[in-house]
Amino acid sequence: MDASRFISSGLVEAYVSKLATPAETQELERGMVVYPEVAAAVDDCQHDMEQYVSLYAVKPPAYLRQQILSTVETEEEARHSNAYIEETIAEEIYTRPVRVHGIWRWTAAASIILLAGSVFLGYTFYNRYNDYKIRYENLLTQNNTLTANTDLYRTRMEEMSKSLHIMKDPAMKMIKMPGTQLFPDAMATVYWNASSKEVFVLVNNLPAPAADKQYQLWAIVDGKPVDMGMLEPGNATPELLQKMKSISAAEMFAITLEKKGGSATPTSDQMYVAGKAG
Amino acid sequence: MESAFNYTESELVQGLRAKDQKVFGYLYDRYSPALYGVALKVLNDEGNASDVLQEVFVKIWRNIDRYDDSKGRLFTWMLNITRNTAIDSLRSKAHKMDQKIQDIGDDVHLYTGNLTVHPSVDHLGLSKVLEKLTKEQRIIIDLAYYKGCTQEEISKVLEIPLGTVKTRMRNAIIQLRNLLKLV
Structure with missing residues (x-):
């Protein structure tokens, strides 16, 4: 292998x-000796x-x-006072063969068997413990996921029942806003409470706006557009109502696509839906 | 506990060879966090990592004569001792292969959540680097360096062909190197 092959082979990174x-x-270390550029590449990467x-x-x-410092200090003192040598001698004394007779021999054998048995049991139980630990952790993870999902559904349910409650009010007027000529597929609905003057909007079908755009609701009063507020981006769920500004009288409602944050007057060629309030 | 003055690497080596305990204290102050970080990452346990760190510094003290500066820097040598001692300790505690794999599994699991960094490791630099590496890039580096996994083991754990392990590692390290330039 030449130097450039070494460098591009991935061996340097693997090393x-x-x-x-x-x-x-071994191969790379040989290469480092032969080619200084390989050695430099390894050093860089290292x-x-x-x-x-x-x-x-x-x-x-x-x-x-x-x-740690005192361990090292003790070791140094020991080295200087030759305690090392004494230790070695002491060890030799204990390694001299000793003859053991009779019952002690059997006792020793029995205890070794017992020890082996308990080591084996310990090992088995340790493995079993590990197995249960993994299973327990898996269950815990599953449980957390389930709880998170339940919370999500509960929030959605609460939002939906709130929307339903608003729609059920007998004073509520429903104004369908079909798509304009430009956007025939679009559809939205205004819910207008004649007694409380509250206005809610429901998106039946509007294309998702670009990141810098936002839908704006307008009321037409005496032929003039009045801003009724911005539709929250991402609220495309047809089951959810969004509360808008209140108004006591209006001839029409309409939704236009405006720049983010809204405009003072509607952009007429961006009118998606409109409906008569009468 | 930073000492008031700095030693160069060759002064450090000389001092250690002369069994100078003041130099050893300086060495400890300067390098123990990095070495302890390695042991902690391998073993995931503060008690075991402390034992390993002690063993490592005693080894450095005893074996400094075996350090050969023509073969690399002192820090590289000390990191290698730490990594090897920690991985040996990991293996003696879990001599079974599936235990090792399970540890890796736990680690892989950690990576799937938010960036899980040891609570006491909280440099801006680290999270910046980790954020920019993909999950697979982080895992492949850590499995090899911190868990001592072979190419075969990594290919099994990451479910990628054996032949591509080195290529993936190369890409991961190249990415890492680019990121380090930005820190």
């Missing part, structure tokens, strides 16, 4: 991320990997510093 097999590692790893740095618990 620094420790993904490379021992054979691949540097980035280390920077990534360092991002995960966490200050270790404070007590560890003293513990």
